Amino acid sequence: MNRKIILLIVLIVAFAGYAAWSFADSVTPYVGIDAAKQATSTVQVKGLLDKSAPAPQMEGDNFVFTLQDEDTGSTLRVRYHGTKPDQFDEAHHIVAIGKMQEGEFRADKLLIKCPSKYEKEKGQV
Numbered sequence: 001m002n003r004k005i006i007l008l009i010v011l012i013v014a015f016a017g018y019a020a021w022s023f024a025d026s027v028t029p030y031v032g033i034d035a036a037k038q039a040t041s042t043v044q045v046k047g048l049l050d051k052s053a054p055a056p057q058m059e060g061d062n063f064v065f066t067l068q069d070e071d072t073g074s075t076l077r078v079r080y081h082g083t084k085p086d087q088f089d090e091a092h093h094i095v096a097i098g099k100m101q102e103g104e105f106r107a108d109k110l111l112i113k114c115p116s117k118y119e120k121e122k123g124q125v
Contacts, residue, residue, distance in 0.1 A: 028097060033069040033076045039099060042108075046095045050075050056084065067094060067105075080107040090114050 028044050036045040047067030049056070053075065056065035063080045078096050088094075091112045098107035 032072065033067065033074040034072065036076060036105060037100060042097065042099050044095055044097045045076065045105065046093055047076065049091060049094060053077075056088070058084065065094075067096065077104040078107050079104050080110050082110075085110050085112050087112050087114050 028042050031039060031043045031045055033045055033047060036043050045067065048070050050066040050068035053066035053068075056063065058064075059079075061081060063082060063084050065078055065080075067076045067078055068074070069076075076096075078098075080096065080098075092115045093113040095111035095113065096105060096107040097109040097111070098105055100106070
């Protein structure tokens, strides 16, 4: 075979391998609260706002609240570096993306899942 063709094949295989490795590294799995407490890497954890815990509040530059697993009842203290998200009080579910550090879940991102106004209308149709 021609050297240029061999070099091209090697480059394509190397690029494909690097792309697969980068993609696998960027995937953030969903886990339950108990698994999130054990995770050593970044994960996504979904839960409900724990109404029996202290009320969500700002602590310096961080928004702190407690998530509760709707299946097991396990709770997780979450510290989000940022302000209270819009529609947080209307949230049906909260997804925190981050990892455990110093006994609490440090979230880099929060996703607020609110019930849609269309769900109410769906029952009326």
